[in-house]
Amino acid sequence: MTSPVLHTERLVLSAPGPEDMDAMVQFFSEDRAQFYGGPLGPGPAWRRFSEYAGQWAFRGYGFFAVRLKDGGATIGLAGPYHPGDFPEPEMAWLLTSEAYEGKGYAREASTAVLAHLFSDLKWRSVVSYIDPDNHASRALALKLGAEPDRDSPPPPAALPGVQAFRHWPGANRVVA
Amino acid sequence: MTPPTLTTARLTLGPLGPEHFDTMANFYASDRSQYVGGPQESHRTWRTLATEIGHWTLRGYGRFAVSESATGAFVGVIGPWYPEGWPEPEIGWDLMDGFEGRGYATEAAQAARNWAYTHLGWTTAISLVAPANAGSAKVATRLGAHHESDVDHILFGQLQIWRHPAPAEVGP
């Protein structure tokens, strides 16, 4: 299947591929990956990323690999993560290295993905599960216009203690 | 990479997809999956299937969904793959429940090995067999492989490494 390709001012987002693998294995090897089930060794990291790539065939949507327009480096993932044990898709994002933090990349990528989910796929809302200790993700969820949602279906057992934030179409302003 | 369609006398090898999930979940819920990490709950099998599909995206090759050409029944997951952490690229076969004893694993694995040798340029191949899995050892033997050594597998514990004959030693 051909996945959509999203463009922002500095980024290109498309379905994950082999060229993203090195950055993902590196990401999972670090403590930064703790909110994503890491750190993981190369074997488990490879299989986890393979699962992300394979989700597209299952659901018709999944994580986009986020690459810089200038130079092509893979800097993160952004998109609806929806494995079999999740009650609904989760809008999730990650940057593969600390070097990419603080530049607005996660917000730029997530804004583009949310616009795609709401305008192209006609989703009515989408949840993000935020760990209370993940201050950066919580701050971004709020900047994206998400609100705490106590009425969400219970989060998956795989993510104990997370708080559900819900994104709505009206709240997400696309930043050109 | 879109998996090619391969055909043998009785079987068709093609892409794995969501339509195979239910049968795979049944397999992985049963004791027959004990040699490949089971039994496990269906949501873990979801991830397993997604990982197998993703392997094609990441490597450009992978294991096939094998079906009976006559009935369309899904009989197994068989083919060449190399997940990170495997000791070597492997021809692996998992037969779904109820399709043992018909020679399907041998027939499909032979076609898959052929494809790996001619189309992927593989110059050798192994298969990983759990020591207690006599059925799998029989398949490996029929394919002309021999038990070469052992390995402590990253996921499945102690496994036997069976070495397949080289491309020049097998027929078309």
Place this chain on the structure above:
Amino acid sequence: MAARFGALVPVLETDRLILRAPCVEDVPDWSAIFAPDDDFLGTPMDAEEAFANFATYVGGWMLNGHGIWTMTLRGDGTRIGFTMVGLEWGDAEPELGWMLLPAYRGHGYATEAADAARDHAFSLFGPGETVSYIDAGNIKSARVAQKLSANRDYAEEARLGLQDVHVWRHGAHP
């Protein structure tokens, strides 16, 4: 060890071709392309030089994360040529290259394979970072470069001081 490295190279597919990892069995066909008495327009090499050149591109996978694929026909896996995203000693940028065995030229295979390899290069470096160095007299390769929508980079040619080699750039230079 060889089997493991080979299986790490991503396999690409096109309508008629599979681009797969190189293996030692491919060396004679590579050498045949560069044999001095062939009509291939490039630098002829003897078997030893050809092998060293092949090994440079194969080693690229391990050193740089990109390198050479062997081109095969989808139906029966027949080897017909090679395509690469290479980086030889002294190269300023990654190079997109293609070469076919004589019997398989003239069918559009080079364009088809190089198109897939170029897309792979774009996902590694972004557009505009990959070039092809083509002899001034090699009209056939120049035509392939044109079909791939590459453009002559005259500034780079001047910078490199090349006499009879043209630089074709793939994708817009940033």
